[in-house]
Amino acid sequence: MILSYEELGLAALFALAFANGANDAGKSVASLMMPGPSGSPPKRKPLIWGGVFTGIGSVAAILISGRLFSVFTPQSLLRTTPGYSFVLAALAGATLWILVATVVRLPVSSTHAIVGAMVLLGVYAFGTSGVQWGFLFYRVVLPLAGGPIAALAAVYFLDRVTRRTAAPGKERPRLMRVAHWGSGAATAFARGINDAPKMAALGSFFLLANPSEAAWVPYSVVAVAVFFGSLALGHRVVVTAIGKHAPLDQVQKSKAGAATALVVSAGAFLGAPMSTTQVHEGSSAGIGGRRKIIASTLGRMLLPWLVTLPGAGIFAIAVSYLGTMI
Incomplete structure (x- = not known):
């Protein structure tokens, strides 16, 4: 073998994180790229802004997201310890699904892609008895499903509190702009500490023989790859994400980002995994306050469960099957 499993695993991790940055990082700052009274703002600066803070969050996850990391290790989701080829196929399946979605400008949930790749490949390789279904339901499915509901509650509470403390009739455009960019940075940072441990948990599987490296190398790989993914392809999904945003003013966008x-x-x-994409959609719909928009947004949130999760799983199974044929 030309490359060791460790090198292959880190390369696959880089590819997944690159795809994550391409599809996800731009969504954190999509509201910064929406046309305003002065016209359409440049897209490059917000993408760099989002990529930098997502990368910083990915590194900070080492200290913040230890519980979330443990949820996504293969040993937690499966009843048996899989081989390197299994984890490689899962990484490849999730990566391919996210990249295909990015190319066609479709925003998807990386969390659902990772879960789908791991679980469906686990069923394919080990049967239904090979998956920790109880753990999966309580530690993964429930938080994922509850994230958008929590976002609606959080943005409602935040809106009520800030309305009471805001001085009536005083609008400060510069302050609102700073708050808007700050909420974009906060959303990107949160995306980093939320997504990085899920990917790093799979990458660390290839470094079990080197515990000291397993603690920081995967996170570093993710941080770098997410940044470059955002710069290279982040603009593609942003176009679609902007079209799906509820019509909000700058203050509402800031509140939605802060709640997210x-x-x-x-x-x-x-240690409760959430889809940042869905949480942000929930908070944006909630701050808009229209029942029709909220209902439509919640309806769209079924798509990752019905499409992304099985789609990434099928890709992972296909990669695993092709691997056995080579």
């Missing part, structure tokens, strides 16, 4: 960052960061610290 709060909910996702809390989940990462507590």
Whole structure:
């Protein structure tokens, strides 16, 4: 073998994190790229902004998201310890699904892709008895499903509190702009501490023989790859994400971003995995306050469960099957 399993695993981790940055990082700052009264703002600066803070969050996850890391190790999700080829196939399946979605400008949930790749490949390789279904339901499915609901509650509470403390009739455009960019940075940072441990948990599987490296190398790989993924392809999904955003003013966008960052960061610290994409959609719909928009947004949140999760799983199974044929 030209490359060791350790090198292959880190390369596969880099590819997954690159795809994650391409599809996800831009969504954190999509509201910064929406046309305003002065026209369409440049897209490059917000993408760099989002990529940098997602990368910083990915490194900070080493200290913040230890519980979330433990949820996504193969040993936690499966009843048996898989081989290197299994984890490589899972990484490849999730990566391919996210990259294909990015190319066609479709925002997807990386969390659902990772879960789908691991679980469906686990069923394919070990049967239904090979998956920790109880652990999966209580530690993964429930937090994922509850994230958007928590976002609605958080943005409602934040909106009520800030309305009471805001001085009536005083609008400060510069302050609102700073708050808007700050909420984008907070959302990107939260995305980093939420997504990095899920990917690093798979990458660390290839470094079990080197515990000292397993603690920081995967996170470093993820941070670098997410940044470059955001710069290279982040603009593709942003176009679609902007079209799906509820019509909000700058203050509402800032509140939606702050609520997203709060909910996702809390989940990462507590070990409750969430889809930052879905949480942000929930908070944006909630701050809009229209029942029709909220209902439509919640309806769209079924798509990752019905499409992304099985799609990434099928890709992982296909990669595993092709691997056995070579």
